[in-house]
Amino acid sequence: MxxxxxxxxxxxxxxxxxxxxxxxxxxxxxxxxxxxxxxxxxxxxxxxxxxxxxxxxxxxxxxxxxxxxxxxxxxxxxxxxxxxxxxxxxxxxxxxxxxxxxxxxxxxxxxxxxxxxxxxxxxxxxxxxxxxxxxADKSGDAEAVTGGVNRWRVHLDFYADALRDGMDPLSFIQYLGRLGEILSVRTDSSQLPALADLDPERSYLRFEVELESAASRDEIAATFEFVMDGSDIRIEQLPAQTEIPLPVAGEVHLADIDRAPVVERRLGGRQTLVKVEARKLDELIDTVGELVIAAASGRMFVSKKQFDSVHEVMSEIEKLVEQIRNKSLNLRMTPIGDVFQRFPRIVRDVAKDLGKKIDLQISGADAELDKAMIEKLADPLLHIVRNAIDHGIEPVDQRLAVGKAAEGKLRLHAYQDSGNIVIEVSDDGRGLNQTRIRAKAVEQGLIAPDAVLDDQAVFALIFHPGFSTAEKVSDLSGRGVGMDVVRRNIEQLRGEIEIESDPGQGSIFRIRLPLTLAIIDCFQVAVGSANFAIPLELVVECIDLEDELDDYSIVNLRGEPLPYITLSEIFGIAPLPSATRCMVVVQSGRRRAGILVDRLVGELQAVIKPLGYLLQGVRGLGGATILGDGKVALILDVPALLDLTSQQEAGKVRQAERGGENVSISIQ
Incomplete structure (x- = not known):
């Protein structure tokens, strides 16, 4: 069924x-x-x-x-x-x-x-x-009112390649049922060839449908518009008293016909269909075939006790498994243009409501991202785009007054960068007003009046819940909701967002996301008896430390100050009693920091699992994975940890400046 x-x-x-x-x-x-x-x-x-x-x-x-x-x-x-x-x-x-x-x-x-x-x-x-x-509207009745109910006989002989072109005759016949009542459907199989000569993708059957409907001849004919060319379709009106023949051999009842089930997948409890290119499936099937052959070779060498050859086969199997992993993940990848294509209409409507002229430019729409991430990315992008039009781009008269073109420029751009995908939303509007942002933050008690903040820290204030500098509340913005949702949604995708803005020139909102949420390459480290995994694309280098570190969480790395955090302190884990410690230098976007650990383990492929109820919401953790020995390793949320280093760096540098102390050791 x-x-x-x-x-x-x-x-x-x-x-x-x-x-x-x-x-x-x-x-x-x-x-x-x-x-x-x-x-x-x-x-x-x-x-x-x-x-x-x-x-x-x-x-x-x-x-x-x-x-x-x-x-x-x-x-x-x-x-x-x-x-x-x-x-x-x-x-x-x-x-x-x-x-x-x-x-x-x-x-x-x-x-x-x-x-x-x-x-x-x-x-x-x-x-x-x-x-x-x-x-007009017959929402409770699909018949088109034309002045009376008539009986029709519809002769259908679809063109030979209809099935090959994706035209299902049954769908057209079923749709006729929405125009009235189908009294009978009879099939003519006289054109069927011998079984040996039958082409399963060729249309051989002819149909005769008896229909009682108030629709006109033209409305019935419109049902078959897509298959008119090459098909023999005739519509005949029957006399009012024509008797309807009893079912005969070859007659088909629509309710008795089963349709092939549609493969479905669920994401987040909601049914979602994923379209996959046939080429990608073919490549995956070919690789699986190679894996089957390699496994058979391995079994043969084991049975003959040729264990040296088994090692070679295992190496080949590992290589094929990695290829299957990559190709399987590629099945989930979809062009980000699926999200971008919604915005021309949105920009048109919002600009029209605000009386502004907007030129939307889209580039990089062919960059691919995990389907699950595509679905969760739409809302954050919508908030950013609407804010850019409402707050960023000035009205026409203001733009002309400062020498700008009447038409504002809004750009959506996507590109890959170091294992991540970056999405930029930029405009040539008025830019963010740092003075107004700081004043509003002080008014709401988010920062002290004398707080020393860099540009990124000031811009980050707009992501606080309830924060808004809008002078007027409109249907689009000004209520202090939206941007906090943007950051929360981006962080749930293990991403981060940063802002660039020049007064009078415009702003750039840059979203950096991992390509997939399923399997990632990681670098495994240990702190005490606990295991952690760091996304490999964020790891810059690893350093062995032999000197004692001071209390200011900043080291001198080849002449550059590098803030660092100690995982044992962050998560309350007793470190190993060892004089030697290790530091993993990580970078996310423009921010770089060190993560102090007890031991470096090595690379691994992590199948990401969601955190349990007790660990959900713990800042600095982005998921978990199962190691080869069955133990659990927690995956670090590097952007969240970098936020901690920024806070520590600001506080301890100010403390050192007051005490005039040297705050760093040197690492060459």
């Missing part, structure tokens, strides 16, 4: 992609004028969503998209002009359909998220069509 939950998951995923494509096409129409290609793209998106929703009886979606589709047909035929008002209406219709899809994702039985908005949009659509609203 059909796995309805998995099938609905596929519908939701596909519909969101179609809505993104619709937004992109509408933006092109708004910026470049009328284009048959882009009008067809909008129509195809609406038509496909309607057809897919019809298969599940989602009348709220079907009823609305049917009216929208009717309007788009007339726009495509040149009967209705595509003016700015109609484009705005279509943008709003797309947003409403998206809210219906979101409601479907949250509930088994979707509810109307905004009946008032629905009524207003339908009224606007019918005003463009010149229809009476009473004939």
């Amino acid at each position: 059909i796995d309805m939950k998995a099938a609905r998951g596929a519908l939701i995923e596909e519909s969101r992609e179609l809505l993104d494509a619709m937004d992109a096409a509408l933006l092109e129409l708004e910026q470049g004028g009328r284009s048959s290609e882009h009008i067809n793209a909008v129509f195809r998106a609406a038509h496909t969503i309607k057809g897919s929703a019809g298969l599940f009886g989602l009348d709220l979606i079907v009823g609305f998209t049917h009216v929208m589709e009717s309007l788009l047909v007339r726009v495509r035929n040149g009967e209705i002009p595509l003016d700015p008002d109609l484009l705005s209406l279509l943008f709003d219709c797309g947003a409403y359909i998206r809210s219906l899809i979101d409601s479907l994702a949250d509930n088994d039985d979707p509810t109307d998220p905004d009946p008032v908005q629905r009524a207003g949009l339908l009224a606007g659509l019918h005003a463009c069509l010149g229809d009476a609203p009473a004939l």
Whole structure:
């Protein structure tokens, strides 16, 4: 039987992609004028969503998209002009359909998220069509009212390559059921070849469907628009008194047909579908085949007691396992453009609401990131982009007054850097006002009036909950919420965020994230009896220390001051009674520090596991992994530890300045 939950998951995923494509096409129409290609793209998106929703009886979606589709047909035929008002209406219709899809994702039985908005949009659509609203929305009834119920016979002979092109005849027949009542479906298998000559990807069956519906001939024909070319499709109206034949051999009942289950995966308790390139799967399968061969060789050498050869085979197996690991992780990777493509529409709407002109530039959209991270990255980016438009980029008159172009520049840029992916959101606006930020922080008691802070420390104040320098509270910002959520979400992804800003020139918000949350290369260290793992891409070097360290947590590393922290002190672990200690120098972004440990162990591949309830929220820990001997190693959250070194460095340097003491030892 059909796995309805998995099938609905596929519908939701596909519909969101179609809505993104619709937004992109509408933006092109708004910026470049009328284009048959882009009008067809909008129509195809609406038509496909309607057809897919019809298969599940989602009348709220079907009823609305049917009216929208009717309007788009007339726009495509040149009967209705595509003016700015109609484009705005279509943008709003797309947003409403998206809210219906979101409601479907949250509930088994979707509810109307905004009946008032629905009524207003339908009224606007019918005003463009010149229809009476009473004939419009039949959200509880999928039939199109045309003045009476008729009986139809639909002859379907799909073109030979329909299956190969992804056109499932059953889906088209099922959609006819949304236009009325299917009385019977009969199949003609006379074209079937002998079994030895049968091509499973070729369409051989012909169908004859008896339908009772109030839809017109054109509305029935529109169901098969995507397969018209090359197919023989005939629609015949039957006399009102025609008797419906009894089922005969070869007749098919739709309820009896099972569909292949859709493979699903769950992320965070929510069903998510991941698209994978066939090439990646082929490469993974080939490597697994090599692993099977290597394992068979190993068993043969063991049975013959040729243990020298076993060592060689084990080395080959380890190499293949690493390749499988990398290729398996690559299956989860998806272009960050999947997130970026949402922002042209968002920027357009926000800029229009604020009366600003914004030129959005996107680059690096082909950089890949873990699918799970892509999903959690959308909200932080949305907050940053909206703040850049609202707070950062000035209104047109202010920009002209200071000699800037009327159109503000907003850029989304992604690139890889040292095993991480970096996402930059930059604008050419007014920049962050450090004076106002400091004043607000003092007012809220976050810092002392005489506190000495560098630029990064001042900018970091905006991430405190409830912090806002906005003079007015708007629908977009000013309530002191959002930026604290941004930092919290980024930290949950084991990332960090930093800010650059020049007064009057603009700001850059730079997000640095690991490529994946699943498996990472680490460097293992030990403190007392505890094991820790440090992400390998953050490790700069390791140093053996023989001298005693002072109390100021700063060393001189080849002429440069280096703050450090002692893990045994941070986590309350008794260190080993040894004169020799080790320091791991780490760097995240522009910040560098040392981590003092008892012993260096070596590299390992860490399968990241979530922390247990007792350790959740402990600053400095980002996860755990299981070692080869079954013990647990805690994975260090290096950005959080670097925050601690910044605090220690500031406090102890001030103490040393007051006492005039030498605060560092020298490491060559």
